[in-house]
Amino acid sequence: MRLLIMGPPGAGKGTQAVDLASSIGGAHISTGDMFRENLANNTELGQLARSYMDKGQYVPDEVTNGMVRDRLAQPDAQAFVLDGYPRTADQVVELDDILASMGTKLDGVISLVVADREELVQRMIKRAETSGRADDTEEVIRHRQDVYDAETAALVPLYKEHGILHEVDGIGSIDEVAARIAAVVDTLRG
């Protein structure tokens, strides 16, 4: 199974994607995690990504697209949950192209819906207490919400047009949200 998990920062993408990937026996591919790993290893890619991430901006498409293309070519990516990608219109086109070149397509897109921006901001402020992430300051968190609204929110309905969008209420405990996602995955399994 090949799935996307989408939603605004703080909706619970990364939180839910880990268990979702193991439930489908696929790879958890998080572009945010990949950038942070490169940062930790002080790679050229990590240095470049840091200058954008620290300000809450998106890393340029050509960098992100190349990284995802390479990752999806790995043998363990036959089944996957993509978390945090695509985030721009260009990334949507690129992902379609990557999957077409592999002779495959997405089975489903899970959109975590949390309409209350303050709920999202408060979740991330709470995470900031322990995350050590430079982009988890209140100012950057609020900017990331603006960037999501401007660049990513409008992409979600595109998947509705393809009939593969599944909206999941992201309000409630982590376990409650996980149970709703599991119910969607059951319907996809048929």
Ligand code: B4P
């Ligand atoms: P990400 O790492 O993807 O950051 P995120 O949006 O904060 O999502 P994350 O998965 O970490 O958080 P979650 O909602 O699960 O990206 C970071 C940066 O990398 C971006 O700003 C950008 O610069 C760059 N980047 C990444 N992908 C890119 C791309 N495709 N193109 C360009 N740039 C890209 O969790 C947040 C918090 O909420 C956690 O503390 C969690 O415990 C809590 N939480 C989750 N579910 C909850 C619930 N139900 N109730 C209460 N709290 C909950």
